[in-house]
Amino acid sequence: MTNQTYNDLVHQTFNFPQDGFDLKDGYLQFNGLDVKALIDKYGTPMKLTYLPKIGMQIKKAKKMFDAAFKKHRYEGKYFYCYCTKSSHFSFVVEEALKHEIHLETSYAYDIEIINKLYQKKKINKDIQIICNGYKQKHYIARIAKLLNSGFKNVTPILDNKEELQQYKKTVKVPFKVGIRVAAEEEPTFPFYTSRLGIRARDILEFYVDKIEGNEDRFQLKMLHIFLNKGIKDDIYYWSELNKVVTLYCQLKKICPELDSINIGGGFPIKHSLGFEYDYQFMIHEIVATIKKTCKKAGVPMPNIYTEFGSFTVGESMAHIYSVIGQKTQNDRENWYMIDSSFITTLPDTWGIGEKFLMLPINKWENDYQRVVLGGITCDSHDYYDSEEHINEVFLPKLNGDAQEPLYVGFFHTGAYQDQISGYGGIKHCMIPSPKHIIVGHDKNGKLVDWVYAKEQTAQSMLKILGY
Numbered sequence: 001m002t003n004q005t006y007n008d009l010v011h012q013t014f015n016f017p018q019d020g021f022d023l024k025d026g027y028l029q030f031n032g033l034d035v036k037a038l039i040d041k042y043g044t045p046m047k048l049t050y051l052p053k054i055g056m057q058i059k060k061a062k063k064m065f066d067a068a069f070k071k072h073r074y075e076g077k078y079f080y081c082y083c084t085k086s087s088h089f090s091f092v093v094e095e096a097l098k099h100e101i102h103l104e105t106s107y108a109y110d111i112e113i114i115n116k117l118y119q120k121k122k123i124n125k126d127i128q129i130i131c132n133g134y135k136q137k138h139y140i141a142r143i144a145k146l147l148n149s150g151f152k153n154v155t156p157i158l159d160n161k162e163e164l165q166q167y168k169k170t171v172k173v174p175f176k177v178g179i180r181v182a183a184e185e186e187p188t189f190p191f192y193t194s195r196l197g198i199r200a201r202d203i204l205e206f207y208v209d210k211i212e213g214n215e216d217r218f219q220l221k222m223l224h225i226f227l228n229k230g231i232k233d234d235i236y237y238w239s240e241l242n243k244v245v246t247l248y249c250q251l252k253k254i255c256p257e258l259d260s261i262n263i264g265g266g267f268p269i270k271h272s273l274g275f276e277y278d279y280q281f282m283i284h285e286i287v288a289t290i291k292k293t294c295k296k297a298g299v300p301m302p303n304i305y306t307e308f309g310s311f312t313v314g315e316s317m318a319h320i321y322s323v324i325g326q327k328t329q330n331d332r333e334n335w336y337m338i339d340s341s342f343i344t345t346l347p348d349t350w351g352i353g354e355k356f357l358m359l360p361i362n363k364w365e366n367d368y369q370r371v372v373l374g375g376i377t378c379d380s381h382d383y384y385d386s387e388e389h390i391n392e393v394f395l396p397k398l399n400g401d402a403q404e405p406l407y408v409g410f411f412h413t414g415a416y417q418d419q420i421s422g423y424g425g426i427k428h429c430m431i432p433s434p435k436h437i438i439v440g441h442d443k444n445g446k447l448v449d450w451v452y453a454k455e456q457t458a459q460s461m462l463k464i465l466g467y
Helices: 006-013 035-042 052-071 090-097 108-119 137-148 163-170 200-211 235-252 279-297 310-316 347-351 417-421 458-465
Strands: 021-024 027-030 046-050 078-083 102-105 129-131 154-158 175-180 218-224 260-262 303-307 317-328 334-338 357-360 368-374 393-396 407-411 435-441 447-453
Touching: 006 393, 027 035, 027 407, 035 046, 035 317, 035 407, 035 435, 035 447, 052 078, 052 090, 052 279, 052 303, 052 310, 090 108, 090 310, 090 435, 102 108, 108 137, 129 137, 137 154, 137 163, 154 163, 154 218, 163 175, 163 218, 175 200, 200 218, 200 235, 218 235, 235 260, 235 279, 279 303, 310 317, 347 417, 357 393
Parallel strands: 046 435, 078 102, 078 303, 102 129, 129 154, 154 175, 175 218, 218 260, 260 303, 334 368
Antiparallel strands: 021 027, 046 317, 317 334, 317 407, 357 407, 368 393, 435 447
16 A cells, blocks of 8 residues: 655655755755744744845856856856846845845836935945836936936836937936847737837837937947746747847947847746756856857857846745635535635736645645645635646645644745735735745844734725725
8 A cells, every 4th residue: 555645745756855845843844944933933824035045046046157158158247137026125125135236127116216225325326227118207217317316337228219219308427228129929929029129120220220329428238138938948939039149249240339138037936846947058058049149240249137036036935824624515626725815915826827836834744635725715716726747736634633733835936926916905805914024144144033014904904995
């Protein structure tokens, strides 16, 4: 007879333990953290941020690009940018800034974050700031103000041809611009060409007509590409990258100031214990592709910029829930009800069918069964029923064990979830935002935990609603 414990299931299915996940005294550890001790101290539902993971991810990417540059004798420089839209929180951005990175913005209010960081002496005016997005007047005005006040490495990325005219009117100092190249969307996408950026076939003419000859006022320094699908080893990715590098080579011959390619973000993060992605291979291939095309065209190799958001912050967070009840609705569907809502805390599970790395914290020695996890809103879509590697969820049986509930963790949830769910606002069925616990190093380098935000109160919601 085969073993039927949850522990056996995991060990038979995956290599375990693995980086970031281990068992100690029957309880799951997350990056060496005693999750059960945090549950005992703070209760559930809980959002948990482990700040040191941010620095680990940044160092990992820098080390791999450094290895690729050495292997291929690449002559440009590498710049790591963090795109703030993944998580705008001060504790995230300030942690990332400890590791010599630069920033990418998406909207006017991002510039207010830049101003606050400067006031707090977290950045100086030499930092590189890449300004993306379709820009309204208040965004452009804030970018111009940064440039005029001495932030000389602010680079607005032109999203359309008309945008340049606005900077010509408002920026009083010499400045640099980039151009976002509109990518062809992947075949399964409902649109053929991205709405973002300028069509590749229009860019050479736009440069000659609007930028060339104005080098004393503004210079084209960067070509920017971002693929919604992410950085993947497939024909679509390599063809889009080649298109941009070829365009860079054409432009470089008539625009000596152009010296950078920004490949955006798109590194995946681990959403299953079975996750496999060869980051170093992909970086080697990207660097080799850019070098080869430039050599063939006889132009200098560009600096390479990345804008990693999910990769930077995603793996630093977890959401921890308690199973508060079991409901058997028919002979096939066994529901475990959690003490929160997937729609309100992990909206990507509901909106785009995202899968997160899900593991129980305890009861690993119990038998396991197939279950569906249900949230406590009255919405029929508030559930989680499949993992990335399999179309089912397996969790330990409850076995009438009343001593402690089953605790379930969703890991690597640090990117976009708070932004999309509307942190601190009104939630579906008025389910409150969970308490938010941060674990990081104090001034002496000791690991400490603290409450960033208590569970949302009824009063805070009623105030927003006008009661």
